[in-house]
Amino acid sequence: MQDWIEVFHSDNTLVAQLKARLLEQHGLTPILRNENLAALVGMGGIGLPCRVFVPSIQAEKASKILLRSQGPTLVASIEAPEYCPHCNAPWEVGFALCWKCEQEPY
Numbered sequence: 001m002q003d004w005i006e007v008f009h010s011d012n013t014l015v016a017q018l019k020a021r022l023l024e025q026h027g028l029t030p031i032l033r034n035e036n037l038a039a040l041v042g043m044g045g046i047g048l049p050c051r052v053f054v055p056s057i058q059a060e061k062a063s064k065i066l067l068r069s070q071g072p073t074l075v076a077s078i079e080a081p082e083y084c085p086h087c088n089a090p091w092e093v094g095f096a097l098c099w100k101c102e103q104e105p106y
């Protein structure tokens, strides 16, 4: 019998599904569990607590992958200036290009 380890849980089923998808992309075999799985079918299951399990031998790899997936997204992690160095327009945080002159900040 295989041991399953919980590596992630969320109040939002969609988030849990995305994490499980991420683990699958890394070659792991996660499963989603919810106490009322049968009741979710046909309801979308969004917004309900959900847990992600992996086989115990994959737990260490899974936790590393999930740890890396946390934190700011790629776009948000770009260091943005306060003003565009090219046209001096106020910089819209979260954008990689100036909204006005469409140039990169550096």
Ligand SMILES: [Zn+2]
Binding pocket: 084, 085, 086, 087, 088, 089, 098, 099, 100, 101, 102, 103
């Ligand atoms: Zn600009």
